[in-house]
Amino acid sequence: MKENSLLSDLAAHLFSNSSGNGRTPSERELAEHFGVSRGQVREALAILEAMRIVERRAKSGIYLTTTEASVEAMALFARAGVPLDPILIYETVELRKIHEIKAAELACDRATEENYQHLRDILAASEAKLAAGEGLAREDRDFHLEIVRATKNSVFHRVCSVYYVMGEHRLPIYFAEPARSRRSHEEHIRIYEALLARDGNLAQALMSAHLQGAESYWKGLIGSPATAAG
Amino acid sequence: MKENSLLSDLAAHLFSNSSGNGRTPSERELAEHFGVSRGQVREALAILEAMRIVERRAKSGIYLTTTEASVEAMALFARAGVPLDPILIYETVELRKIHEIKAAELACDRATEENYQHLRDILAASEAKLAAGEGLAREDRDFHLEIVRATKNSVFHRVCSVYYVMGEHRLPIYFAEPARSRRSHEEHIRIYEALLARDGNLAQALMSAHLQGAESYWKGLIGSPATAAG
DNA sequence: CCTCATATCTGGTCATACCAAATTTGCGCA
DNA sequence: TGCGCAAATTTGGTATGACCAGATATGAGG
Numbered sequence: 001m002k003e004n005s006l007l008s009d010l011a012a013h014l015f016s017n018s019s020g021n022g023r024t025p026s027e028r029e030l031a032e033h034f035g036v037s038r039g040q041v042r043e044a045l046a047i048l049e050a051m052r053i054v055e056r057r058a059k060s061g062i063y064l065t066t067t068e069a070s071v072e073a074m075a076l077f078a079r080a081g082v083p084l085d086p087i088l089i090y091e092t093v094e095l096r097k098i099h100e101i102k103a104a105e106l107a108c109d110r111a112t113e114e115n116y117q118h119l120r121d122i123l124a125a126s127e128a129k130l131a132a133g134e135g136l137a138r139e140d141r142d143f144h145l146e147i148v149r150a151t152k153n154s155v156f157h158r159v160c161s162v163y164y165v166m167g168e169h170r171l172p173i174y175f176a177e178p179a180r181s182r183r184s185h186e187e188h189i190r191i192y193e194a195l196l197a198r199d200g201n202l203a204q205a206l207m208s209a210h211l212q213g214a215e216s217y218w219k220g221l222i223g224s225p226a227t228a229a230g
Numbered sequence: 231m232k233e234n235s236l237l238s239d240l241a242a243h244l245f246s247n248s249s250g251n252g253r254t255p256s257e258r259e260l261a262e263h264f265g266v267s268r269g270q271v272r273e274a275l276a277i278l279e280a281m282r283i284v285e286r287r288a289k290s291g292i293y294l295t296t297t298e299a300s301v302e303a304m305a306l307f308a309r310a311g312v313p314l315d316p317i318l319i320y321e322t323v324e325l326r327k328i329h330e331i332k333a334a335e336l337a338c339d340r341a342t343e344e345n346y347q348h349l350r351d352i353l354a355a356s357e358a359k360l361a362a363g364e365g366l367a368r369e370d371r372d373f374h375l376e377i378v379r380a381t382k383n384s385v386f387h388r389v390c391s392v393y394y395v396m397g398e399h400r401l402p403i404y405f406a407e408p409a410r411s412r413r414s415h416e417e418h419i420r421i422y423e424a425l426l427a428r429d430g431n432l433a434q435a436l437m438s439a440h441l442q443g444a445e446s447y448w449k450g451l452i453g454s455p456a457t458a459a460g
Numbered sequence: 461c462c463t464c465a466t467a468t469c470t471g472g473t474c475a476t477a478c479c480a481a482a483t484t485t486g487c488g489c490a
Numbered sequence: 491t492g493c494g495c496a497a498a499t500t501t502g503g504t505a506t507g508a509c510c511a512g513a514t515a516t517g518a519g520g
Contacts, residue, residue: 004280009279016411016469026469026470027468027470027471028470028471035508036504036505037504037505038505038506039269039272039378039503039504039505039506040503040504040505042269042273042275042471042472043272043273044275044276046273046276047276047277047280050237050277050281050302051279051280056471056472057471057473057513058471058511058512058513059469059470059471059472059510059511059512059513059514060469060470060471060512060513061470061471061513061514062470069388070388071385071388071389071392072280072281072300072302076387086386087384091383091384091386092302092384092385094383094386095383095385095386095389098328098329098332098386099328102328102332118333125482137514143472151485153324153325154317154318154321154323155301155304155318155322155476156320156321156324156325156328158299158300159301159325159389160303162300162301163385169457178245255503256500256502257501257502258500258501258502266473266474267473267474267475268474268475269472269473269474269475270472270473272502272503286481286502286503287501287502288480288481288482288501288502288503289480289481289483289500289501289502289503290482290483290500290501290502291482291483291500291501291502292502293502332488334466401468461520462498462519462520463515463518463519464517464518464519464520465516465517465518465519466513466515466516466517466518467515467516467517468513468514468516469498469506469512469513469514469515470511470513470514471512471513472509472510473508473510473512474507474510475506475507475508475510476505476506476507476512477504477506477511478503478504478505478508479502479503479504480501480502480503480507481500481501481502481503481515482499482500482501482502483498483500483501484497484498484499484500485496485497485498485499486496486497486498487493487494487495487496487497488493488494488495488496489492489493489494489495489507490491490492490493490494
């Protein structure tokens, strides 16, 4: 779990210490602030630039470019604790629905015994967590990603993995409510049964209803997405 | 168009010059090979590591980790001219279908006059290209991405942008055939009309049929995806 | 208050050096 | 010949310092 803490810290720092025009402190200042060499700062900045979080202009400075940030960048932000624009969260949930309802359908055709076994393991782990009064953040993520994995489309899995990283800090909050964890778990069981029966339509419907709960939760939390227009 | 050529070249070089266990040449060797300082190589490697293309093990070496590469990494590969695993291409096309059919439906509800104007501009540009006997690679990408943009979901757009970067080298080949360009263009027109009529079902159906053509093309080119199982 | 020359700042790049752990080499022993 | 272990080497991780040239800020002069 060591990860690259400088990268996360730097990303967070840049957002707190940028002037109106999005200009951040210079490499030399950042190096001094974090107590590392300029080389280390440059390495981290290279990554942030590849993620389109910042733009480095020669002989001028480093500027934030949030509007163009890639999805991988958003995951990094979430990890670093940088608050994401609520609209982005709402958009992510919508995209997640598109992905996972389709994944449920495809998984009905393509899931192998290995996938089913993993799902059973995850459900068992969930039971244990529930019995212990703990939240299901990790198990929820594992369950959903295993279904995506069952589509046998690795690109699909790569894409979906990203927004679960984004939710790393948020899911535990969502599942802090025991009633929510239990209901989610029971819905997972029904989805698993539909997958096992290879009933594509049922799996889609159940997944849709399941995700609707999450969508409503976020909607209620961040208010109307009407401001997203424009 | 300058881009970071060292990054692309390095990625390509690592694939050509790695030993059986995936170990690549050392930083010092790479620096000498490309005629740059070790610092530059490290900056590029930091990005490749962030993309999960390589793993740097302290005091040991740099190792390829293709299986875990992110989608952004795949786009980088494509740009660098590194041949992608045909299975990945097939998987990407499948994912694209999932995305864009849904995007067409959503766009019917959310497209604004600005979107329609952009689509008209792109179609006009396509006509011009066709008249000049040129391929429609760029216009095809712009058309499809504009529909995704019309969903007003920026995360959606970010995700979809990635695999158009991946196709940068391939699309021109696809559209080299004039008959294909013309048919594609005519299908675009029909899709535009469905969007304008805000007929979600029709737009989905047309988009599905349109993408089916591309899927067949790739399928025929790379053979049966049966080997993707397992 | 505006203009323009000058001093300063900034990213881009390179060369070197040291560290400590991983890896390889090779000597000596069985 | 084969094995084991210590010494030499390689490797990534990190820091320091320097130079370049263009962008930027500063300030004197009109």
